[in-house]
Amino acid sequence: MKPGSVGYVTPQSMRFDEPLVLASGASIAGYDLTYETYGKLDADRLNAVLICHALNASHHVAGAYVERPEQVGWWDNMVGPGKPVDTDRFFVIGVNNLGSCFGSTGPMSINPATNQPYGAAFPVVTVEDWVAAQARLADRLGIERFAAVMGGSLGGMQALAWAIRYPQRIGHCIAIATTPKLSAQNIAFNDVARTAIQSDPDFHGGDYYAWKTVPRRGLRVARMIGHITYLSSDDMAERFGRARRHKSGDDDYTFGYGIEFEIESYLRHQGDKFAEYFDANTYLLITRVLDYFDPARAHGGDLAAALAPATCRFLLVSFTTDWRFPPERTREIVSALVAHQRDVVYAEIDAANGHDAFLLSDERYHRVVAAYFENIARELAAPPAAEPAARAAA
Amino acid sequence: MKPGSVGYVTPQSMRFDEPLVLASGASIAGYDLTYETYGKLDADRLNAVLICHALNASHHVAGAYVERPEQVGWWDNMVGPGKPVDTDRFFVIGVNNLGSCFGSTGPMSINPATNQPYGAAFPVVTVEDWVAAQARLADRLGIERFAAVMGGSLGGMQALAWAIRYPQRIGHCIAIATTPKLSAQNIAFNDVARTAIQSDPDFHGGDYYAWKTVPRRGLRVARMIGHITYLSSDDMAERFGRARRHKSGDDDYTFGYGIEFEIESYLRHQGDKFAEYFDANTYLLITRVLDYFDPARAHGGDLAAALAPATCRFLLVSFTTDWRFPPERTREIVSALVAHQRDVVYAEIDAANGHDAFLLSDERYHRVVAAYFENIARELAAPPAAEPAARAAA
Numbered sequence: 001m002k003p004g005s006v007g008y009v010t011p012q013s014m015r016f017d018e019p020l021v022l023a024s025g026a027s028i029a030g031y032d033l034t035y036e037t038y039g040k041l042d043a044d045r046l047n048a049v050l051i052c053h054a055l056n057a058s059h060h061v062a063g064a065y066v067e068r069p070e071q072v073g074w075w076d077n078m079v080g081p082g083k084p085v086d087t088d089r090f091f092v093i094g095v096n097n098l099g100s101c102f103g104s105t106g107p108m109s110i111n112p113a114t115n116q117p118y119g120a121a122f123p124v125v126t127v128e129d130w131v132a133a134q135a136r137l138a139d140r141l142g143i144e145r146f147a148a149v150m151g152g153s154l155g156g157m158q159a160l161a162w163a164i165r166y167p168q169r170i171g172h173c174i175a176i177a178t179t180p181k182l183s184a185q186n187i188a189f190n191d192v193a194r195t196a197i198q199s200d201p202d203f204h205g206g207d208y209y210a211w212k213t214v215p216r217r218g219l220r221v222a223r224m225i226g227h228i229t230y231l232s233s234d235d236m237a238e239r240f241g242r243a244r245r246h247k248s249g250d251d252d253y254t255f256g257y258g259i260e261f262e263i264e265s266y267l268r269h270q271g272d273k274f275a276e277y278f279d280a281n282t283y284l285l286i287t288r289v290l291d292y293f294d295p296a297r298a299h300g301g302d303l304a305a306a307l308a309p310a311t312c313r314f315l316l317v318s319f320t321t322d323w324r325f326p327p328e329r330t331r332e333i334v335s336a337l338v339a340h341q342r343d344v345v346y347a348e349i350d351a352a353n354g355h356d357a358f359l360l361s362d363e364r365y366h367r368v369v370a371a372y373f374e375n376i377a378r379e380l381a382a383p384p385a386a387e388p389a390a391r392a393a394a
Numbered sequence: 395m396k397p398g399s400v401g402y403v404t405p406q407s408m409r410f411d412e413p414l415v416l417a418s419g420a421s422i423a424g425y426d427l428t429y430e431t432y433g434k435l436d437a438d439r440l441n442a443v444l445i446c447h448a449l450n451a452s453h454h455v456a457g458a459y460v461e462r463p464e465q466v467g468w469w470d471n472m473v474g475p476g477k478p479v480d481t482d483r484f485f486v487i488g489v490n491n492l493g494s495c496f497g498s499t500g501p502m503s504i505n506p507a508t509n510q511p512y513g514a515a516f517p518v519v520t521v522e523d524w525v526a527a528q529a530r531l532a533d534r535l536g537i538e539r540f541a542a543v544m545g546g547s548l549g550g551m552q553a554l555a556w557a558i559r560y561p562q563r564i565g566h567c568i569a570i571a572t573t574p575k576l577s578a579q580n581i582a583f584n585d586v587a588r589t590a591i592q593s594d595p596d597f598h599g600g601d602y603y604a605w606k607t608v609p610r611r612g613l614r615v616a617r618m619i620g621h622i623t624y625l626s627s628d629d630m631a632e633r634f635g636r637a638r639r640h641k642s643g644d645d646d647y648t649f650g651y652g653i654e655f656e657i658e659s660y661l662r663h664q665g666d667k668f669a670e671y672f673d674a675n676t677y678l679l680i681t682r683v684l685d686y687f688d689p690a691r692a693h694g695g696d697l698a699a700a701l702a703p704a705t706c707r708f709l710l711v712s713f714t715t716d717w718r719f720p721p722e723r724t725r726e727i728v729s730a731l732v733a734h735q736r737d738v739v740y741a742e743i744d745a746a747n748g749h750d751a752f753l754l755s756d757e758r759y760h761r762v763v764a765a766y767f768e769n770i771a772r773e774l775a776a777p778p779a780a781e782p783a784a785r786a787a788a
Contacts, residue, residue: 185625199611261581263582
């Protein structure tokens with residue numbers, strides 16, 4: 001695994017004029033998807049890997065932009081030449097999901113029915129809707145079948161939905177730090193975040209674009225709450241502990257309600273940064289996408305039944321200190337797959353960084369992913385006739 | 395342990411005209427403390443038990459008010475005739491702390507210097523300041539020494555501070571579901587709650603009384619966050635799971651951002667209720683009291699050194715699913731006390747209800763507390779000469 005970068009990249013946009021009927025029954029008349037690609041699609045078009053993003057990320061998975069070289073892709077440590085998802089071997093696609101705020105059609109976009117931004121009128125979508133939109137993008141890019149669909153957290157949910165919905169179009173499902181459904185506590189945190197946004201007077205019921213306001217205060221609180229759930233308590237203790245921000249001469253407390261501890265400074269800074277670039281309606285939408293994901297629901301809660309259509313192979317990874325989507329949740333998926341004798345590799349990584357670990361460069365974690373992708377590459381390089389035999393033996 | 399209630403009770407108020415110099419260096423010119431008592435003080439005045447409250451509770455520990463019979467004290471299951479803290483044997487005192495909003499002097503009270511409510515001008519107090527104010531109340535009630543000082547969560551911190559600061563005035567320290575100091579994660583949750591309140595436009599920098607507003611939206615979010623941390627994830631899963639609030643005919647999602655799940659309904663209701671009765675400045679103040687508690691701080695982080703002055707005996711209780719103040723935190727206190735060969739009883743209760751367990755009627759928990767108080771009662775009934783001998787043997 002050599003270090004390397006995909007270098008400078010340029011986002012692209014694809015227009016879809018055929019309406020997309022959503023899980024809710026509503027439909028989006030037409031839409032754009034913003035995406036990036038890294039590496040080269042082979043002549044046989046079998047080496048494509050789709051990377052699905054989580055709550056606040058985007059199509060910008062790897063590399064940098066010429067005009068903003070510091071803005072490196074969110075999974076740049078994972079995707080690139082010689083990296084675990086090796087762009088010397090794979091053609092990697094990152095796509096911004098419908099309803100997000102980084103170029104694809106979402107609440108900030110103009111609603112053709114009103115010539116105003118969608119705002120609150122943008123329909124609630126689901127993981128399955130996203131996957132349907134991604135499949136259309138694959139069609140247009142001439143990709144019949146992905147070597148792998150991969151994602152962490154909410155991205156992992158999309159990978160699972162691909163495995164269920166398009167079993168013939170996905171060779172491997174790589175789902176990291178994810179869950180088959182949110183717990184009551186997960187939903188609770190999302191709902192507090194939504195309540196903070198909705199109760200910001202600058203929110204105007206979601207139509208704040210018309211008022212030329214941004215519900216920054218609500219977004220800030222929402223992000224601060226989210227951020228706490230991404231880190232482990234031990235990691236926070238290690239990184240911040242009770243360290244003080246402004247030490248006075250005698251090291252006494254300030255006895256006020258401003259920033260006293262480093263952790264407060266860090267969290268407020270994270271909240272402020274987030275409120276500058278993220279759209280509040282998108283935050284509402286994507287937290288709802290998370291809440292609603294529950295493939296077992298249509299099967300009376302039977303996850304194995306929900307996963308029965310999947311025929312691909314699976315790599316599942318969880319992290320010991322992830323209390324947002326703890327290893328138990330991933331083990332539920334493993335058990336459900338094993339019940340159908342699916343081919344599953346499961347790695348539980350002893351990492352300190354909580355849910356955030358999926359974005360970090362833990363060596364063991366990256367080695368597992370790299371080894372898994374080496375196997376995929378070997379499989380693709382093998383003469384096509386050999387593949388079904390290998391499958392049957394697995 | 396027979397069931398029983400202390401019956402109807404009447405809060406009382408005590409005026410203190412001598413200024414109280416606070417840990418911050420500021421002082422409060424004069425103040426009132428609201429308190430309640432249950433049971434009878436013995437002629438020798440040795441059977442008094444002080445109960446210290448946590449964030450949102452008050453002096454109203456047990457019994458009910460004639461005019462509001464439904465408003466039962468917050469620890470009514472613990473304190474009463476035949477209950478673990480048996481008011482047939484003990485004289486129990488509940489006191490509303492300085493800066494709280496249930497009768498004692500706090501941010502809502504009139505600042506004699508301005509003839510306006512204190513608001514943002516109310517000084518930040520500490521656990522130690524509270525304990526000093528409680529000691530003055532004890533003086534006025536003619537109580538030289540408490541048989542026990544007892545509390546859960548923030549109340550447990552006060553019990554610990556009593557043991558350290560007034561070793562001669564406390565026979566037993568009973569600290570439940572508490573911690574020797576907040577973790578970075580604990581502080582983080584408090585800070586998000588404060589940020590929610592401070593960024594509510596109705597907060598007006600803490601002087602909302604003058605504006606005749608109440609930062610209800612901020613308080614609501616603050617309480618929702620707090621509430622999540624009081625319950626265990628498993629308990630939430632058990633009680634709410636992914637149950638839906640409004641089931642439509644076909645059991646489909648509503649595809650909106652209103653209340654979809656039971657847990658959302660529950661949390662928002664808790665938030666709304668809280669915002670009706672709790673003062674926002676008090677919320678800021680009491681979360682800061684929590685943040686600042688750290689008796690080891692003055693001893694270079696050495697908790698054993700901080701606890702060295704304590705000579706009383708200790709009952710410490712923690713709950714397995716409490717992730718706010720988990721058992722490890724209480725075990726730190728146990729270790730520090732054992733280092734000084736103090737007499738400690740420690741019970742780790744296998745309870746499902748997270749931090750909230752300290753308020754609930756878990757049978758094993760209540761049996762531990764009841765047995766401990768029976769010993770205290772026996773000790774008090776023994777001829778005084780026997781006591782020092784028993785001590786030395788312990």
